[in-house]
Amino acid sequence: MGRAKVKRKSTNVDMTAMCDVAFLLLTFFILTTKFKPDEKIPITTPSSVASKIAPEKNFILISLDKNGHAFLNSDMVPVKEQALDLINQEQNLGLTPGEIHKLAIMPVIGTSFNNLKAYSQLPNEQLNDKLPGIPIQDTANNQLKVWMKAFVSVQQGLGADDPQKKMAIILKGDNVAKFPEFKNVIAALTENSILEFQMVTNPEGVPSGTELWKKAQAEGATVTPVNG
Amino acid sequence: MAEMDTSSKDTGKKGPGVKKGKKMSTRVDLTPMVDLGFLLITFFMFTTTMSQPTSMNLKMPDDNKDTKEQNVKQSGALTIWLGAKDRLYYYEGELKPDLSNVQVSNYKDIRKVILEKKAAVANPDDVFMIVMPGNQSTYKNIIDILDEFSIDVVERYALVNKVDTAYSADIDKMDAIADQAGQ
Numbered sequence: 001m002g003r004a005k006v007k008r009k010s011t012n013v014d015m016t017a018m019c020d021v022a023f024l025l026l027t028f029f030i031l032t033t034k035f036k037p038d039e040k041i042p043i044t045t046p047s048s049v050a051s052k053i054a055p056e057k058n059f060i061l062i063s064l065d066k067n068g069h070a071f072l073n074s075d076m077v078p079v080k081e082q083a084l085d086l087i088n089q090e091q092n093l094g095l096t097p098g099e100i101h102k103l104a105i106m107p108v109i110g111t112s113f114n115n116l117k118a119y120s121q122l123p124n125e126q127l128n129d130k131l132p133g134i135p136i137q138d139t140a141n142n143q144l145k146v147w148m149k150a151f152v153s154v155q156q157g158l159g160a161d162d163p164q165k166k167m168a169i170i171l172k173g174d175n176v177a178k179f180p181e182f183k184n185v186i187a188a189l190t191e192n193s194i195l196e197f198q199m200v201t202n203p204e205g206v207p208s209g210t211e212l213w214k215k216a217q218a219e220g221a222t223v224t225p226v227n228g
Numbered sequence: 229m230a231e232m233d234t235s236s237k238d239t240g241k242k243g244p245g246v247k248k249g250k251k252m253s254t255r256v257d258l259t260p261m262v263d264l265g266f267l268l269i270t271f272f273m274f275t276t277t278m279s280q281p282t283s284m285n286l287k288m289p290d291d292n293k294d295t296k297e298q299n300v301k302q303s304g305a306l307t308i309w310l311g312a313k314d315r316l317y318y319y320e321g322e323l324k325p326d327l328s329n330v331q332v333s334n335y336k337d338i339r340k341v342i343l344e345k346k347a348a349v350a351n352p353d354d355v356f357m358i359v360m361p362g363n364q365s366t367y368k369n370i371i372d373i374l375d376e377f378s379i380d381v382v383e384r385y386a387l388v389n390k391v392d393t394a395y396s397a398d399i400d401k402m403d404a405i406a407d408q409a410g411q
Contacts, residue, residue, distance in 0.1 A: 015258035022265025029272040045281065046368040048375040054283035064367065170283065173367035179310070182367050186389045190288050198283035201371060210339070211381040 040108050040127045041065050043174045048201040049212065055168040055198070060151055062144070063108070064173040068181035069133025070144055071110040074151075076167070080104040082157070083150040090146070093117065110134060112143060136184040144188040152192050169197035284374065288389065304354030306345045308338070308373060309395070312364030312403045316373075320345065327398060332406055335372055342380045357385035362399035 041063050056075075063071040074080050081104040088095045091113050095103075099120040103109065110131040111119045135143045155167055169189060173182060189197060206213045302321045309317040309330075316333045318341060323329070333341055342357070349355050359373055370387070377385050388395075 012255075015262050018262045019258045019265060022262050022269065026265055026268050026272070029269060033272065046371040046375075048282070048284050048371055049379055050282050050284040050375070052283055052285070054281045173371075175366060175368040177367040178363070179361040179365045179367070179370065180363055182370065183361075183389050186288060190389070195288050196285065198285055199371060200281050200283050201375075203282045204375075207379065210379050211343070212379045215381060 040124075041071050041110075043172055045172060045200050045202055046175050047204040049204055049206045050201055051203065052198075054170060054200050058166065059168045059170050061170045061172060062185055064171070064177045064181060064185060065133070066174040066176045067133075068137070068177055069110065069131070070136045070181070070185060071108045071131070071133055072144070072147055073108050074167075077104050079151065079154050079158075079167070082154045083147065086150040086153065087113065087146060090150075095120070109147075113146075136181060136188065142184055142188055144185060145191055148188050148192045148194065152194065169194055170200055171197055172200040284371065284378075286374070286387070289386070304345075304349045304351070305356050305358060306342070307358040307360065309399045309402065310359065310361040310365035310369045310373065311399050311406065312362065314369065315403065315406055317399065317402045323398075327401065330398075330402060332402070335369075335376070338373070338376060339380060342376065342382060346380070346382070353384075355382065355384060357382055358388065359385065360388045360395055360399070362403070363396050364400075364403065 043063055043065055058076060060072070060074045060076075063073070065071070081100055084095070084100045084103055087093070088100060093113055093116055095117060099117060102120045103116065106120075106127065107124065108127050108131075109116075109119075110127065110133050112132065112135050115132075134147065135141055151167070171185065173185075189195075206216060306318060306320055307323070311317055314335060316335065316338055317330050318333055318338070319330045321329075346352070346355055357377060359370070361370055374385075374387070
């Protein structure tokens with residue numbers, strides 16, 4: 001009795017389809033990735049166990065760089081424009097509407113009121129940590145206070161009772177920024193009755209064995225323990 | 229498909245002078261290409277959305293309003309000074325004028341101090357931490373100590389945000405002592 005011969009099949013697998021899928025996925029990831037926005041002011045933030053993601057919309061960002069210079073930015077260009085307009089009238093800066101618009105779309109504001117006119121002519125490449133920053137060192141001439149006041153009144157003018165539209169104040173300080181400057185930033189906020197704000201940090205794991213860790217374990221949350 | 233059908237077109241003229249070209253396989257091995265593709269995918273998956281910054285909430289008391297002085301029991305109060313060079317000084321209860329009850333610590337050991345304080349106070353509501361940053365302390369120091377509070381689940385704490393010359397002078401004094409001891 002002859003056994004039926006099994007036909008030998010080729011072991012060669014056609015990889016074309018696999019290749020297609022791989023590159024399709026690759027293209028998807030490349031196209032959907034958002035690049036980290038180009039940061040004009042280099043700041044290394046401290047890390048904390050806070051796990052709340054920093055707001056990405058409707059924020060006013062106050063940066064404090066390693067030299068203790070303060071910079072201001074916001075994603076809300078119209079609000080920035082109105083605030084600039086207010087300050088322009090209040091301080092008699094003589095800015096034209098064109099210059100105000102230019103300042104509003106700039107990635108950072110980092111100079112005193114007197115220099116705003118000249119500053120509006122600066123190209124974007126020169127906006128970096130070499131700028132003098134908004135004067136905050138002097139308690140009598142804390143210009144950040146004036147800025148925050150303008151922002152608050154614009155916010156009130158908009159009648160933003162809607163919590164969705166409420167602006168978030170984000171503080172972003174550098175590791176080595178000294179306390180006296182930080183204190184003046186806080187003073188600029190608290191004196192305008194902004195009592196709640198957020199500080200940007202890098203995420204860090206909760207050390208295992210600590211009280212917070214135990215609490216999280218009890219709640220059944222997944223926390224990645226980190227040594228130290 | 230990665231191969232081309234070349235078998236059927238074999239009916240070309242084959243005269244005596246025409247050399248027969250060696251038939252090469254047109255099949256391309258795509259395995260390395262797939263490898264590369266998935267390698268890149270893995271790379272993108274690991275590098276994206278990893279650096280989402282988080283934020284820490286901080287509430288400050290209203291200075292303009294006449295807020296009632298918070299009832300802080302001396303027995304439950306722990307005051308922490310932030311000195312220069314990442315040093316910490318702390319004392320319990322009231323400060324003695326000669327600073328004799330101020331102890332030196334650092335960011336690693338302060339956890340033990342805080343937990344001991346929490347354990348020592350009978351009523352957990354009485355535990356109250358006061359942070360007083362000195363002029364030489366940095367932003368990182370402040371975040372670190374606030375972070376420490378959240379790690380140790382300290383419910384009540386206050387950050388003093390006005391530099392009082394009296395206490396900053398005390399911190400400077402402690403810094404000088406610690407500097408000398410270090411040398």
